[in-house]
Amino acid sequence: MLKSIPKKLKTDGSISAIYGMEESGSLELPLFSARVAAGFPSPAEDHLESRLDLNQHLIRNPSSTFFVRAAGESMMEAGIYDRDLLIVDRSIEKRNRRVVIATLNGEFTVKRLVQDEEGIFLVAENPDFDSIPIRVDSDFSIWGVVTYVIHQV
């Protein structure tokens, strides 16, 4: 490993720069464990790409994404069933008509956020359930936006 460089270096101009070697950099060289296939080399070797990763598809911003479990049937028509896994991104803008995780009186709830001339509502997606109007004195905030549902079939 190259550690020191001569302090005074005479050069005829053919050397434009000398770089010290990074000592912390490491190169993995499997000394004993490499198994060499003795047959034909794989024709796919030059075309290796990484396998599809669900995280990449489902999570745009990892540091603001959380997983939340749904409990109940009020959101079935939005495709959210009891025990489903919700992917929630807090960084997404909390716009009208998005499915959101809201906190209402200290409890997490999943509903569709609807704002119209009559006010703000947490709307269920199941005719058996009523919408919840948000009053001025409600202890209410929007915690995050639901981006995907993972449902076992």
Add this chain to the structure above:
Amino acid sequence: MLALADCNNFYVSCERVFRPELENQPVVVLSNNDGCIIARSNESKALGIPMGAPVFKIEDQLRRQRVNIFSSNYPLYGDMSDRVMSTFEASVPHVERYSIDEAFLELSARNEAERFSECRDLRSRVRRHTGIPISIGIAPTKTLAKVANHHAKRHPDCGGVFELGDAGKRDEVLGATEVEELWGIGRRTGIKLRRAGITTALDLQRADVSWVRREFTVNGMRTVLELRGEPCIELEMAPPAKQTICSAKSFGQLIQEWDPLASALTAYLTQAVDKLRRQQALTSTMQVFAHTNRHRRDDPQHACSVLLEFSPTDYLPELARRAVQGLRPHFREGMRYQKAGVLLLELIPRSQRVGHLWDDPEQLEKQDAVMSVMERVNRRWGRRTLNLASAQDTQQWCMRQNRRSPGYTTCWSEIPVAHAG
């Protein structure tokens, strides 16, 4: 210009992200073993609950004032910290992660107004993305940035961002800062400075540099220069890899027998080896120790420690065997042990493993496969799912954590539930 971004009452804030009803309520977080108070919400501070107070001494007060009490949930705090830090890293050019809840940032904005809005934006972004409130102090040096941050926290009218820029404002704030509150001034140095008539940060800033250097070494001098606005402590971008790894804890109750002590030791070693493998390193020297409780004056006292050397490895079963066999002869029957631990020393990068003639490559490969399987299983199903049998007898030494919140972000079975009813 530099900035110090610091999470407000970080552990409490982490708990509140998932328990929003605790906003504006008094909350405290306890140390390992639920021993004393290590984090307080502003409401708890206002109630006069002292930092570091042993819980058993103020239990009545806590109950009477309806304080919400949590055992520490480090997996949660670690994950939330990483989210906050990543948000910094996505927003400014250089970030030094300084501690679990603080980071030094290098700001790109060129004037005070721009810096102010840059930091305001960052603050609201971190809050929105992670739920964690932060304060930001801006200044030309790290020491001053710490002071600025402190000021931002104590004066809510700053809106969480404060710049210690022009000299007039700087002197005013430094004059109101006790010298012990400064970054890098320990308790002893504080006493010594006070004896010399230096009581505020402003006094220290105006002190004679060569005198400070003589009395308080080059570190003291750096603090003085930093207070004058000359940067002496640079931003460290990549923290150097750890040279030693320690895992040591007090037991939930005192231990008198060897078996539970050996089991605790194995569990602590498991954590140390986990860190070792995460930084892709091997160890060739290990210190193993145990001792009784020094504060129990009436108990007979004993401390034992042993240093073990071997060829570089990260294989847990082998290290566990060495640790347990190494300490066994030093253990004394009948003593009431309070704490045990291991220290991994002489760390080298795994890539520098020098093959010995007598190393069996196939053996090494098998060991690595075992460790990888163990890590994968534990990552997927939670820590301690797959474990050495000798670490299973947890009853006596396991930490007391009666009031721990769920692993909201680290355990599938404990994620938050949203009601759709």
